[in-house]
Amino acid sequence: MKQIIYTEWLKVKNYRTFWAMLLLALIIIPAGNFMVADKFTENLQQLSKLVGNPFSFPDIWLTMASINSYISALFGLLLIILVTNEYTYRTNRQNIIDGWERKHFVYAKLFWLVLLALLTLVVATISAILVGVIYGNKPFSFEGYEYMLYYFLQLVVMLTIALLIGVLVKRAGMAIVLFVAYNMMLDQLLTFLLKRYVGTMGGLLPLQSGDELLPFPLVGKMVATSDHYDTYVYILAMLCYIILGIFLVFRKILKSDL
Amino acid sequence: MPILTLQNISKRYGAVQALAGVSFEVPAGSVFGILGPNGSGKTTLLGIVTDVLKADTGHFTLFDKTPTARERRQIGTLLETPNFYHYLSGYKNLEISAAVKQRGKDDIARVLDICGLTQRQHSAFKTYSLGMKQRLAIAGVLLGDPEVLILDEPTNGLDPAGIAEVRDLVRRLAGTGKTIILASHLLDEVEKVCTHVAILRKGNLLLSGAVNEVISRNDYIEIAAANNHALQSLLLQYPGCTSAELNGGLLKVMFAAQPDAAAINNYCAQQGIWLSHLQLRKKSLETAFLEITNTPAQ
Numbered sequence: 241m242k243q244i245i246y247t248e249w250l251k252v253k254n255y256r257t258f259w260a261m262l263l264l265a266l267i268i269i270p271a272g273n274f275m276v277a278d279k280f281t282e283n284l285q286q287l288s289k290l291v292g293n294p295f296s297f298p299d300i301w302l303t304m305a306s307i308n309s310y311i312s313a314l315f316g317l318l319l320i321i322l323v324t325n326e327y328t329y330r331t332n333r334q335n336i337i338d339g340w341e342r343k344h345f346v347y348a349k350l351f352w353l354v355l356l357a358l359l360t361l362v363v364a365t366i367s368a369i370l371v372g373v374i375y376g377n378k379p380f381s382f383e384g385y386e387y388m389l390y391y392f393l394q395l396v397v398m399l400t401i402a403l404l405i406g407v408l409v410k411r412a413g414m415a416i417v418l419f420v421a422y423n424m425m426l427d428q429l430l431t432f433l434l435k436r437y438v439g440t441m442g443g444l445l446p447l448q449s450g451d452e453l454l455p456f457p458l459v460g461k462m463v464a465t466s467d468h469y470d471t472y473v474y475i476l477a478m479l480c481y482i483i484l485g486i487f488l489v490f491r492k493i494l495k496s497d498l
Numbered sequence: 499m500p501i502l503t504l505q506n507i508s509k510r511y512g513a514v515q516a517l518a519g520v521s522f523e524v525p526a527g528s529v530f531g532i533l534g535p536n537g538s539g540k541t542t543l544l545g546i547v548t549d550v551l552k553a554d555t556g557h558f559t560l561f562d563k564t565p566t567a568r569e570r571r572q573i574g575t576l577l578e579t580p581n582f583y584h585y586l587s588g589y590k591n592l593e594i595s596a597a598v599k600q601r602g603k604d605d606i607a608r609v610l611d612i613c614g615l616t617q618r619q620h621s622a623f624k625t626y627s628l629g630m631k632q633r634l635a636i637a638g639v640l641l642g643d644p645e646v647l648i649l650d651e652p653t654n655g656l657d658p659a660g661i662a663e664v665r666d667l668v669r670r671l672a673g674t675g676k677t678i679i680l681a682s683h684l685l686d687e688v689e690k691v692c693t694h695v696a697i698l699r700k701g702n703l704l705l706s707g708a709v710n711e712v713i714s715r716n717d718y719i720e721i722a723a724a725n726n727h728a729l730q731s732l733l734l735q736y737p738g739c740t741s742a743e744l745n746g747g748l749l750k751v752m753f754a755a756q757p758d759a760a761a762i763n764n765y766c767a768q769q770g771i772w773l774s775h776l777q778l779r780k781k782s783l784e785t786a787f788l789e790i791t792n793t794p795a796q
Contacts, residue, residue, distance in 0.1 A: 243597065247597040250594045250597055257585075329581060329582060330581040331582065333550045333577070334638075336550050336567075336570075337577055338570070339571030341567040498551070
């Protein structure tokens with residue numbers, strides 16, 4: 241594994257597009273957090289008396305996780321680029337020819353998936369702590385941190401979808417279009433239709449499962465949550481999607497012509 | 499120990515049978531030419547051997563073992579096109595190759611030098627000409643000085659000087675006892691270096707084995723006299739003569755075995771025909787190849 245990570249490092253070390261996108265994606269998290277906190281504190285002080293300050297501990301964790309979940313797609317794009325580059329340059333073949341097992345190629349991309357997700361969690365946590373300390377009015381606490389873990393899990397689901405699309409579609413442009421379409425519209429649309437015509441299980445779609453656990457902070461408190469499964473159901477759903485996605489990626493890479 | 503053994507390898511792309519039950523063996527130390535026209539299945543075959551393609555049926559061994567990445571790491575392979583990261587320099591691309599092959603970086607300078615890329619080693623791959631890309635791919639093959647090399651159309655995109663350099667390189671490597679598997683549709687490319695050959699057409703293996711055993715490349719003679727017609731009928735009676743064609747002012751005479759020019763000269767003189775021209779000629783691999791590939795598939 242060390243050898244694989246070292247090789248992946250050599251691939252991105254001098255790749256400016258990668259670093260620019262990573263930096264952008266990571267900066268957007270605290271930038272978005274601070275922007276929302278600043279606007280809210282400035283304009284909605286009356287409301288905050290009513291519903292409580294969403295930027296104080298422990299509510300801050302849910303607030304930030306919920307906001308962050310809107311911009312996760314950037315990391316998905318980054319992963320898609322890392323994957324489809326290999327197909328564009330046909331280096332996916334060369335890596336195997338030169339002496340990787342096919343599964344090593346999957347490990348290499350899973351490494352990025354895990355690293356990007358962990359990096360995001362760390363940055364989001366630090367950012368939330370800073371916002372909570374600056375804009376909140378209660379002492380620091382890890383109570384309610386599980387929302388951040390839901391966010392992390394949702395991010396892993398989304399990155400798994402990105403990886404799967406990248407591996408199946410192979411071409412960067414098409415993969416990005418499909419991924420963005422699914423992320424921005426298809427998942428919500430299907431959720432809407434399913435919830436309307438089938439019922440609560442509409443909330444079990446891959447990205448929606450995470451969203452169900454990350455209700456919009458203020459509204460979420462006011463809306464009745466009768467059409468809702470227990471938390472563990474959504475967590476299980478997400479874990480299933482992750483396992484299924486990774487299984488499909490392995491199957492594709494191990495069985496098909498490269 | 500055979501380096502590569504193929505057993506009944508078949509591969510189909512939709513309606514196209516790319517390989518149909520191909521079996522042969524590549525002995526250690528041989529320079530093994532895989533010949534065939536475009537689309538005959540050469541690259542598919544090497545793709546299967548390097549695990550980028552999956553055979554539908556059949557199996558193969560490398561170094562007498564079930565092939566894994568460990569075996570591939572001992573082989574330098576250039577398959578079809580140079581595959582490198584466009585945004586990285588030649589040197590950095592070879593760093594990646596070295597990492598995948600689990601070798602150190604200390605060999606990079608040597609292979610860049612052999613392939614004449616030392617000066618441009620720090621330029622991005624995307625700025626390279628077609629010939630330079632091909633040279634970098636060959637440098638990648640040589641990395642770590644492997645004992646076995648697989649070269650698929652190695653002179654693609656090279657200028658005449660580059661082609662000559664690659665041929666010279668292959669010859670030198672063959673001279674050091676390395677096993678080289680060379681796929682090509684350019685016959686003069688393999689004519690002088692191959693000890694063994696496999697000929698493919700439309701996915702079928704037409705023949706394989708040591709060059710001298712499987713391709714009859716007996717010399718022929720070109721001959722002329724005052725009366726070529728008389729000479730023609732005379733030679734057709736000569737033992738071992740298979741054909742005598744009048745071609746311009748010369749007769750092209752083929753034999754079942756290696757012809758002996760002195761004996762033929764003597765024979766004609768005894769029969770009262772004095773030769774004005776007699777020359778031994780070598781049948782080119784190209785002629786032999788066309789004879790083989792033009793016969794209908796069995």
